[in-house]
Amino acid sequence: MIGTTTRTALRAGIPLWLLVFIALIVLPVLSEPFRSANNANSLMASLAPLLLVSAGQAVVVLLGGIDLSVGGIVGLGTVLVATPAVPGWVAAVLALAVGVAAGLVNGLGVLAGVPALVMTLGMSGVLGGIGLLVLAEPGGQVSRGLLAVLTLQAYPVPLAFVVAVAALAVAWTAVSWTRWGRVVLATGHDPVAARRTGLPWRSATLRAYALSGLFSGMAGLAVVARTYSGDSLSGGSLILDSITVVLIAGIALTGGQGSVLTVLPAAAVLGLLQNLIVLSGLDSYYQYIVEAVVLVIAVALYEASGKRPAFLARGG
């Protein structure tokens, strides 16, 4: 049963995969700078944080929630890593732990009945404020040893990108093939029914938000790998970008429908678009317009093709 629905959910992502493959074949032919190893390296390095945050966001959205605190967690994560007072390794672990803790508090708030939007928005303010208290201006000092590990790469493929893809694969597997994943989908699909049938939706909710927090903490490390510094405000753009990616991936905001794996081509589409706009010399304000149009078209396409029976449309 899970097998069938998983396949159905994956099928919705096929056009997106195709689009990415075509783009990866066509663009290098059209554009000389695009095919440079440097550009590939830059593209993958900038995609890593987005992939991580989006994977976590996807799980929360599948549950029927939303996580606006991801930016705050990323920012605080970079700040903790860049604080000279804490040794590098401890700081990295601390960044991940803070992510998990923030996610757990989000989950507890949501379980207590606070709307996810309000809970995570409030959390975002708290984390952002703490980040600025610890490090008032962007900078700080990241320990050399940690930085050497974070920036490891098999040129042009950065380690952060590999880890991000692996994390995404783990999240997808967990949602598709574990009991927890099924509870997340069931809760997103129909919260009332999930509660009445006695599914462990409480622990599933906590774990989903904790996962999003953990991934955001990891994204913080991926940002440090690119900026070598801490900045409490550095996660700001990831909030909307991750929601955009999740929506392009065809995951419904109402929950329970879509596949975490499709986040990969969706993030790639967004990343390629931004890359293309920069390389084409187009005024980057067009990026706003292009992204909005792509977003609306993608979701409208999903909506228009969503004529299949509802029970088939939902799955991991």
Added chain:
Amino acid sequence: MTELSTVGPPLARPKLDRSLLFGYALAVVCFLVLGVSTPDGFAPDRLLGILGSNAALGIVAIGQTLVLLCRGLDMSVGFTMNLAAVVLSATMAGQDANTPAALGLALAAGALVGLVNGLIVVWLRLPPLLATLAVGTAVQGGYYVLTKGQPKGAIAPGFREFADGGAFGGTLRWGFLVWLAVWLLAAVLLYRTVPGRRFIVVGANPRLAFLAGVGVRRHTVAAYVASGLTAAIGGVYLTAFAGSASLTAGASYTLASVAAAVIGGVALTGGIGSPTGTFAGVLVLVFLQTILTTWDVPAPVQQATQGAVLIVMMLVTLRFVRRGRSDR
């Protein structure tokens, strides 16, 4: 969405009244803290001044409330405010004589954005969060491309004085009066007219409204247009207040307007709440902000406090007002 709608809350009023009371109780607490915390804190002049300078949030939050009431969400209000500011400044070009035309165009621009939002939500059936975010982002891109980052034109001197002047020798700021007027208009329309009551039914139970022959789509679009309009009014007032158009000034208003509505007891699931509740929510936010500023609290602490207060207020509201109701 429609298949779940039969689970929607009934039209019973007592719950609404309790959350309303709670919102105002909070506002009173904040008011008392504000008054006690500073010498001469209860002076009516000062309070009216605070309300006048924050009228933009009050006005914008009313439109947001209407959208929330019909199960929507308007994430484009901040961008719409900036658009209105840009249009106002460009068409006014510093001349008092252009004021009426500029005002008309700015409000029309806001209404147009609202109309596009509404049409996308009902026609393409996109989730409101997404639709309004996409439209807002496109609007933002639009005014950046058109202005190249520099708002054109200027605000007429006569219109600038509008922000500082007021009735009764300036004690009642015009902005505050506009806020009150919009609030009264919304409340009267909602509770004293037939279309308004239909609108409430659409929010509370779209399925029921549909079966009863009420145009659900029409009413939903109307809510977004209203929100676009109030955002434009808010943007225009903010511009008069600041004296020049800004491409970024509206940004913080999107989430602040949602927060104000939520604190005022408006449910994100639609159907529950009222502009009157939102009024209390705006008061809470405004008083809190004023308290933090006058206490010379560092900006990061202010930010963290506001986030924590939002969460705590929601938790307290849930405990005392909406027991047993899930609202996710």
Added chain:
Amino acid sequence: MVGGRRRRLVLELLALAAVLLLAACTSQSEETGVAGPPAGETKSTFVIGYDTYWLGNSWSVQLAAEFRASVSRHGAQIERVVYTQSDNDAQKQISNVDSMISRKVDAIIMTPVSPQAAVPIIKKANAARIPVILLGADANTDTYTSLVTVDDTAIGRVGAQWLVDRLGGKGRIYVLDGVAGNPVNEQRRAGAREVFARYPGIRVVASAAANWDQAEAKRAVTSMLAAHPQVDGVWSQGGAMTLGAIEAFRADGHPLVPMTGEGNNGLLKVWQQLGPESGFDAIGVSKPTWLADDALKVTLRVLTGQPYQKNDRKEPPAVTADNLPSLVQPDLPDDFWVDTRLDPAQIRSMFNG
């Protein structure tokens, strides 16, 4: 059903059109593009990468306009300029500058959004042997080719010192900061606090981060005036915020006090109108936008092998009551910054676009 299918078709066509359009844009830019120079040959014209750090406030817009004006003055030496725009986002800036490295430009001019985050990308450009010229903001490394700036700490310090002297070293003041966490904000603030710390008679009674925004500053000062009506001066690190403070004082009927600000025309116009008898006095300390012109000149010197100064930290120019009449431009909008080398036509086109 039919409606749904038609709608889907329309949307698919739209999507296709959008993709084709973008692809067309890239291929077009490549036709005119950078077919790198033949190795070993000395060039007489150059491809320069310019990253606009932001276009979100009037100063950043004028800085970009100033750069474009300078490019048109030096057209003979410039083959092409590759423009990117970073939206005040450090990570976007890294990607943008990285794209310039991919396109093998001859030199990169950038304004670091974050001094620390710019370090890895500057080093990457070093490795690719592309000179990097920093315009208007420092980076936490010394491997850049040249730095052309006015120090923000100095801007904060000069304004604060003027205010302290004007108040005779004693008084209650309000502080208006920009965006908390922004490096420019923190540096100006640090410069000012350093001065205030030396005068025990100076008391900061209230402060707010008003985001360099006029409306927010007016709102903040309105509540400050209510809470602390006794005030002798305002240290504001932004010209628009100073205007907001003046408006708040006037709306409240409070007599004006000395305030610091920047060299933006809006402040200068109001200052001029108020006249000395109003009790108002100010100093406009700012980062001139003509730095962009100097940055391009240095870049061309670097590329043509002429001597240049590595660290060009200029003293901040200040507008005071003495030179105010010669600098204020009553006919130009408030958003104009007076420290400029733009000619009148270029200024007009910036505002009437």
